[in-house]
Amino acid sequence: MTSSRREFIKAGVLGSAAVAAGLPQVAAAGEKKNKPLNVLILGGTGFLGPHMVRETLRRGHQVTLFNRGRTNLGLFPDLETIKGDRDNGLDGLKGRRWDAVIDNSGYVPRHVQDSTRLLAANTDRYVYTSTVSVYADFDIHNLETSPLATIADESIEEISGETYGPLKALCEKRAGAEIDADKLTIIRPTYVCGPGDHTDRFSYWPIRTRKGGEMIWPGSPQDVIQIIDVNDLATFTLDCVDISISGIYNAVNPAASYTMGDLLQDSQAVTATTVDAQWISEEFIYENELAGSRLLPIWNPKSGEHGGSGTFSGEAARAAGLHNRPERETARNLLAWWDTQSEERRADMKAGLPAEHEAGLIAAWKAKNA
Numbered sequence: 001m002t003s004s005r006r007e008f009i010k011a012g013v014l015g016s017a018a019v020a021a022g023l024p025q026v027a028a029a030g031e032k033k034n035k036p037l038n039v040l041i042l043g044g045t046g047f048l049g050p051h052m053v054r055e056t057l058r059r060g061h062q063v064t065l066f067n068r069g070r071t072n073l074g075l076f077p078d079l080e081t082i083k084g085d086r087d088n089g090l091d092g093l094k095g096r097r098w099d100a101v102i103d104n105s106g107y108v109p110r111h112v113q114d115s116t117r118l119l120a121a122n123t124d125r126y127v128y129t130s131t132v133s134v135y136a137d138f139d140i141h142n143l144e145t146s147p148l149a150t151i152a153d154e155s156i157e158e159i160s161g162e163t164y165g166p167l168k169a170l171c172e173k174r175a176g177a178e179i180d181a182d183k184l185t186i187i188r189p190t191y192v193c194g195p196g197d198h199t200d201r202f203s204y205w206p207i208r209t210r211k212g213g214e215m216i217w218p219g220s221p222q223d224v225i226q227i228i229d230v231n232d233l234a235t236f237t238l239d240c241v242d243i244s245i246s247g248i249y250n251a252v253n254p255a256a257s258y259t260m261g262d263l264l265q266d267s268q269a270v271t272a273t274t275v276d277a278q279w280i281s282e283e284f285i286y287e288n289e290l291a292g293s294r295l296l297p298i299w300n301p302k303s304g305e306h307g308g309s310g311t312f313s314g315e316a317a318r319a320a321g322l323h324n325r326p327e328r329e330t331a332r333n334l335l336a337w338w339d340t341q342s343e344e345r346r347a348d349m350k351a352g353l354p355a356e357h358e359a360g361l362i363a364a365w366k367a368k369n370a
């Protein structure tokens with residue numbers, strides 16, 4: 001596996017085929033439930049979770065959280081929180097019933113087997129947050145039925161760039177073995193973006209744009225990329241709960257509809273800044289070992305094994321009700337959030353080119369083309 005594939009998987013974007021795994025394939029939407037529901041969120045205090053918590057409460061439902069009490073302690077002081085570890089520590093969930101469970105913290109197949117086995121008889125819906133990293137290939141237009149990545153040793157529990165996707169595929173399979181198909185929803189997001197994103201992968205581009213000047217942009221303005229807005233994901237997840245949507249869904253913006261050139265335009269628009277964009281070639285990117293790295297986040301080379309990485313199909317989810325807001329709105333919302341962060345956090349970008357590195361690359365790029 002190349003470093004580029006590893007980075008792409010590590011970025012959290014991306015088994016045997018789902019059909020073979022016995023996973024549900026067909027949407028089965030029921031009646032909207034008008035009564036308030038009790039919803040259990042396994043996790044809830046990272047990035048996706050808080051948006052889901054707020055959307056659940058906004059709909060008049062009740063939320064219980066289950067986590068170890070390590071991440072963002074005190075974020076939801078008014079919610080019932082059951083403290084426990086998914087690794088052999090589910091006792092606090094025993095003997096309880098919830099109308100729906102949203103599983104955001106399942107990375108290890110054994111953990112997902114344990115939670116689904118325990119909760120199967122005690123819930124009407126189990127939503128498992130998976131990832132598009134489950135797909136075996138990123139150079140094709142992936143549908144929910146496309147082949148999934150596999151791992152030779154299924155007992156491995158260490159999460160790395162290489163094991164993340166195959167293990168998430170196995171987690172899906174374990175969930176499918178325990179939960180009836182008409183109660184199970186599997187959502188496969190691509191890069192999740194918006195307020196609260198601790199990875200800074202999408203955020204880097206508008207935040208860097210705001211500084212102005214000469215700025216490196218990878219590949220070409222026509223290169224397609226794909227994201228999902230965190231609030232659109234939360235809304236779709238809660239729709240799956242509210243109207244009993246079963247099946248497997250890629251959670252992405254429309255395939256091949258959004259490009260790096262669009263991202264540049266959006267970044268300039270939301271920051272009211274114009275940059276002098278230096279579009280560096282893929283050849284130059286490979287020469288400088290930048291391909292698929294967090295230094296050029298979200299973007300992947302079009303010539304290599306990730307050629308199709310901006311083309312996951314989101315049609316099944318959209319047919320089931322997923323709404324994608326304009327990416328410009330995502331950029332605007334995340335900037336507003338970014339400006340509320342501490343000075344220390346804002347000085348600590350988790351992705352993108354550090355200023356000196358970027359300046360050096362711009363000089364080298366100009367020298368190459370002189």
Ligand SMILES: NC(=O)c1ccc[n+]([C@@H]2O[C@H](COP(=O)([O-])OP(=O)(O)OC[C@H]3O[C@@H](n4cnc5c(N)ncnc54)[C@H](OP(=O)(O)O)[C@@H]3O)[C@@H](O)[C@H]2O)c1
Pocket residue numbers: 011012013014042043044045046047048049050066067068069070071072084085086087103104105106107129130131132168188189190191192193
């Ligand atoms: N970010 C992306 O771009 C992206 C893309 C595709 C898919 N995903 C999927 O999104 C999910 C993660 O989203 P998130 O982290 O933002 O979710 P989240 O629900 O906001 O946060 C993760 C939660 O899991 C809890 N947790 C972690 N390990 C635990 C354990 N062993 N036992 C009990 N609780 C545990 C954490 O709390 P404690 O630490 O206090 O236990 C935290 O509350 C994953 O399933 C990932 O595969 C993300």
